[in-house]
Amino acid sequence: MRRITLSRYLIEQQREKGSLPGDLRLLIEVVARACKTISVAIGKGELAGVLGGAGSDNVQGEAQKKLDVLSNDILLEANEWGGHLAAMASEEMDDPHPIPNRYPKGEYLLVFDPLDGSSNIDVNLSVGTIFSVLRCAEGMEPTEQAFLQPGTKQVAAGYAVYGPSTILVLTTGDGVDCFTLDREQGSFVLTQPKMSIPEDTKEFAINMSNQRFWEPPMQRYVNDLLLGKEGPRGKDFNMRWVASMVADVHRILTRGGIFMYPLDSKMKDKGGKLRLMYEANPMAFIVEQAGGAATTARQRIMDVQPSSLHQRVPVVLGSKNEVAMVTKYHQS
Known part of the structure; x- marks a missing residue:
């Protein structure tokens, strides 16, 4: 070779x-x-x-x-x-x-x-x-x-x-x-070459220590994941969290998964935790090019018009069907 x-x-x-x-x-x-x-x-x-x-x-x-x-x-x-x-x-x-x-x-x-x-x-x-x-x-x-x-x-x-x-x-x-x-x-x-993210997954990455601060739709979504086979999703999920976005996203590019840093009450006045220009946009571009999806849980990340250099946004990215599921929870 x-x-x-x-x-x-x-x-x-x-x-x-x-x-x-x-x-x-x-x-x-x-x-x-x-x-x-x-x-x-x-x-x-x-x-x-x-x-x-x-x-x-x-x-x-x-x-x-x-x-x-x-x-x-x-x-x-x-x-x-x-x-x-x-x-x-x-x-x-x-x-x-x-x-x-x-x-x-x-x-x-x-x-x-x-x-x-x-x-x-x-x-x-x-x-x-x-x-x-x-x-x-x-x-x-x-x-x-x-x-x-x-x-x-x-x-x-x-x-x-x-x-x-x-x-x-x-x-x-x-x-x-x-x-x-x-x-x-x-x-x-x-x-x-040509990395590809599977459309479906059984792995999610999120900082569970912030659970009590999340919005109700994210609370419901993660609770349903934790209910596993007996819950509405009908399958067991594993959680992984490295606390390094590059490591968590690379795992998703390698074998699928969903990464979430959602809006919470601690960061609501700032718009989120992760920076749009430095973290969310480049990762969204990469994930989409690998067949995945990247949203704020309400809209496509790459469609957000930046208002400042250090603007923050919520981030949900990874396997396409699971990202769509998070959006569905927030719409309902």
Whole structure:
């Protein structure tokens, strides 16, 4: 079996299908290289002194880990000088990051969560990086307004999972492919082409500790799952929860399931827990490209028109028929 590296894969997409502009190909390669650098830092852990808190808070008021700050700096530095971007935006920063004047500028906007699930770092569980690529409208300054595009406008999205192996999952709007980092060779190699999410599932992922804060439709839905064969669903369900969105979503892409971070009374004034631009939209793009569905429990996530860079939304995504079932509970 021939080994297809990420670089070869992207070049073939550009050359044979004509579906990948050259600048976008190079941008994806730069992001992938940054993910490799983050993977090395995470792999060293306490040996490199990168565990523990950074002593600062991000724009959401959440305590930052040292690796949050380091991963953010790695992605910024790697992408500043390539000439592919007009600006970047990160979950860890209040405002967009403009490309320094000493570097050439491109037509794309990069949005990222540099280290998703960072609460898992100190206990050696899987964490990841999520990214999304948009086009900057011609003639538009790369201010916050330029980023406020619905998820349907994404031209690429992906995530890296830093676990027992480091993997990169990518879509450019033509299905979803998974690459595994060959640590000795230093390259991502295609290992799971055309990933597909089964339409039905018996697994769900949700933070059950928040159950008492959920809206009544979500309460009813999860209660019916827990009733198993004896309940209205007529089958037993298993629950999985890693508390790292990339790990939970990757499990769903691999074997099916449904991931939920619903609206609750604690987060109602903020609109939800997860960020639309940095987490919900890129994951929704990936999941839909793999045959799944992604909603707020009431509408398609990628149809939501962003109103601010750090807007939050409820998230329900995964196996298509189960996501539709959650929507049905909320409609009724």
